[in-house]
Amino acid sequence: MSLNCKTSGLNGRLLTRSKMRKPLRGCNSGWKWKRLFLFVWVPVVIGFGLSLFSGVFRKKMETCEDNSLVLVEQFNNVSKDLLHEVASSFFESDQITTLNCTKQFGNGMSTKHEISCTLKVPDHEHNAELWGQCPVHDDKAPMVQSSSVHEKLARDDNDVLKVCMWALFIIALCSPIRCLWMNRKGKMKKTEHAQSSSRSGGKWMKKLLVVFVLAGVSLSIWLFWYLNEGIQLRREETLESMCDERARMLQDQFNVSMNHVHALAILVSTFYHGKQPPAIDQETFGEYTERTSFERPLTSGVAYALRVRHFEREKFEKEHGWTIKKMETEDQDQTLAQDCDPENLDPSPVHDEYAPVILSQDTVSHIVSIDMMSGKEDRENILRARASGKGVLTSPFKLLKSNHLGVVLTFAVYKTHLLPDTTPEQRIKATVGYLGASYDVPSLVDKLLHQLASKQTIVVNVYDTTNVSAVIRMYGPEEIDTGLLHVNSLDFGDPARKHEMHCRFKQRPSLPWTAILASGGVLIITCLLGHIFYVAINRIATVEHDYREMMKLKTRAEAADVAKSQFLATVSHEIRTPMNGVLGMLQMLMDTNLDAKQLDFAQTAHSSGKDLIKLINEVLDQAKIESGRLELEAVPFELRTILDDVLSSFSTQSQEKQIELAVYVSNQLPEIVVGDPVRFKKIITNLVANSHKFTHDRGHIFVSVHLADEVTRETDMKDDMLRRILNGSKSNLACDTLSGLPVVDRKKSWENFENLSCKDSINEFEKIKILVTVEDTGVGIPIDAQNRIFMPFMQADSSPSRTYGGAGIGLSISKRLVGLMDGEIGFVSEPGTGSTFSFTAVFMKKETYSLDTVVQQCHPAISEFRGLRALVIDRKDIRAGVTRYHLQRMGISVEITSDFDSARSFLSDSDSSDFAIILVDQEVWDMESGLAFLRGLKSSTKLFVLANPISPTINDEIKSANLTATFVEKPLRLSALISCFQETLPAGNNRVVARKQSTLGDLLRDKRILVVDDNIVNRRVAEGALKKYGAIVTCVDSGKAALERLKPPHSFHACFMDLQMPEMDGFEATRQIRRLESTFNIEIKSAEVGHWHTPILAMTADVIQATDEECTKCGMDGFVSKPFEEEQLYSAAACFFESG
């Protein structure tokens, strides 16, 4: 059905629309509305459609029914004779009650129409209305007509439907359009000033909403009007068609009867007047009329009156044996129907002519011999009839028997057959008699109407309107005004008489529910949508308002935050300055003569002050970072040294707490990286301090450093240690950690890192990303506190009775510093097991060789131990690994065994003299085997006991056994190990011992040095500085003078040359000196004395200017910056004095 397709089409359209809309933002609410709208819409549409559809259908059924009746009627008229035959042929057989007859009409066209005709023959023979019960599907024309009627109706309904659909469609369209519009508005808002645009947008929306609601309301009103109009129109049409049909039927029936009466008149003329003697007598006439009364269904009776002139009266009376009677004058109307004995009537007075009834149907036999001319009405009738030659009607009057209104039809019977153009006079002359028939109008109409459907719905009235001023109602009840009225004029074949049929519905029209429902539905939808939109607009306005409020608050909060940071920074700074004074004064106070108690007080005050300064510095750091003022340095530094420093600062504490503290750096890491060593150290210190704070009397804190890449590439882990660490934490076995206590899975601490591997960083070759983990076996962080661990001033336990002190700022600073280093920080913690903190940091790579000297300088003794072999006896793999790491840093190759027995076999297997050092962990030591092992050692092999802290019992044991072993205190770190080894190991290498005490003084003592500077002050300063270290200094004030002095052979060990000098600058002077030297070298080459090369060091105030390049280009060996600094002077001088 069209309705369905339309609905689905609509839905489809809506869906595609919504699909289109989906990706757009800001449509979420709209989408919600749409869903809601659909929920409302679908039932409304379905209900609406159904009601419309059923209404249409019902009407169609009705019309069809009516149509079929009309057709039946038409059919009756057209082929009544035919049917009559058929009917009469069946009439005789009473047995047949129902019959289906099918006739095929051969049509001129190829199509064949079947007429299936069901005849219902009632039991009563009397009922002649055979065809009335017969629904006939007739031939083409009516079919076409009816189908066209159907089409028309359907079209009407379609129009209504279409209008409704459009209305709904428009409403449905509204929501996406609105959504679109709001979306656009949202975009606008972004660009424009939010406040004004949104406000105007809200107003705009409200206006649009009002327009929309008004449109919806007017639409619903219009819809109601339109639908109602349609219903009215259809009602009128129905009434009209029904009325027409009834009128036509009535007329036709009447005419049929009239024709029969006419035929009877001709019969009488033929057989009564045409034969001599007449072939019809009263008996024959009576029987004939009785038997043919079915042909005149509306007549109650027929009678024939002969025209008798006055001169013939006597003869006539004699002939028939009765006198011509007169009708009762007082009651003219009851002439024909009078129920009275004709014998009682008076004989007719003398007239020109008479019209006595001679033949009559049995039903009206009482009127025989009554003079029809004596009734005024009848007389007029007779006169008109014979003048016109047609049937004429009387005005209605009450029939006596039935007490119904009736009319009398009169036909004149002529002597001869008259031509149509005969004049009235001739007709009058030719008249021989009159045939009259009485019509019982109400029963006639009743009969008729009973044949028609929906007789209940309409009221039919028939009027005689010949006299307009006095209309006579012939049929029907009193008229009640029920609105519609349809008037049809009836033509009963008598032009002198006018009849009308009035039709109206029995009931007033019921309320137009279809229209009400449809328009009501539209109205409700409109109201609903309006309400939804209104609420939405209000909501948007509120949200926008709230948003603005929040933005304001946010800016205020941010401003307050910045102000807070600045305040912190300022206050911290302000506190620090006086604190310096306090501390300084305290320091001096301590230098004065104080007694022990006072000194104690002062010391306490001093250390408290120091703590305070430390805290303030941290707060200052935090504030600086927060306000974005902290910038990282980029200087080369040695990672491992930094870690050693951290360890040494915690060594005392960890020894007190008996916590194992260890550091391990993967060998994949370069010695030197470029970054901010201070901050890096700070992070690790914070983490270690944190771990330290929460670890009590057992377990360990283990700092390990790896490349981030190492961790990610699990498949080929180059570092054996890392694998072991990871496995240890994974397996959670007690034995495989540093202290043997279980630890958390450290992998989890970095699994949340977004960017662990630095593969995607800009240049993999220049940058390295390191991963530092600090593992402890402390109390762990409670689960609920884990998410705020990096928030400043937050403590895991912030209750007043908390166990652990601290401002809670360390981790926060660490996190921020890590962030500055392009790294990430994370942790994993299990209460009771411990915590592991991990962070990454990105550093620049730096070639190691350029700072090689620095490393050497820091630990000049390193080379002393290079090539030695060491045996580590430790049953814990990781701890042994840490030990090996430290030893390998010194260039010592390491073997590991787990206990003394295997160590002994190890020693016997290989040449034990190879092992210069044997390190035993305190845990492994037990008196018997330890001492036994010790005794078995060669004197050249030294035993070291790694202890944390030194246990006096073991020491006593060894001492009592008269053996020697050195104790090394943990945490292990390079410097401690070196000093320990140096003390213990045989001074096999004197140079090393000398080197050990080597200072700048030793380096420069008795060296003859030439200082070249044009500036007398600088010259004097340099001289003073160098003299301080025991050098013999000679000064010259120009390059030329220097050239003189340095002409080989000479006795100077080195030359310090100012770069910027008048006449001849340092570079030029150096070049000339080198030239002199090279010529001299060639000269002495034959003598093979050696190579002459005086070290020349540049002195410059500007380090940047004196790049390596420039200096080396002209043959200098290095540079020192002015003014001299001891370390730098040392490192520069050491380069060539040591090697030379």
Next chain:
Amino acid sequence: MASVPQLQRQFIEYTTSLHNEGYLDDQFTQLQKLQDESNPDFVVEVVSLYFEDSEKLLNNLATALQQKSVDYKQVDSHVHQFKGSSSSIGAQRVASVCVHFRNFCEEKNLEGCLRCLQQVKQEYILVRNKLEALFRRMMQLEQQILQAGGSIPMME
């Protein structure tokens, strides 16, 4: 008579005051460190050398800038010398003015040079007065300390 620690403190305070006022920097401390038994008057010697040199340089600068056609190269080398010697003894304010002075020399801005000369002179005179006062005071203090039997404190 003040006690040794008091004197020592005064000694330190006075030197630090010069530091704090910005006349001298660490270099002067370095110089003081260079002074030891073998070289007892090192600081005084160097400083008096500096005075001599500076006066000579200032005169040179004054005459150089009074020339009709100023030889900026010459001026620049003088200023450089002056800067070098000033930073050697740690007279940082003089040195910093010298840096400006050299900038003007590069621009060949006579007016600026003259202004800087005035500034340099002022700063030099200031630092000279300060240093002279310091030496006098220090002499006194040292003597007092030595008399009181204490040792001269070293600057950190």
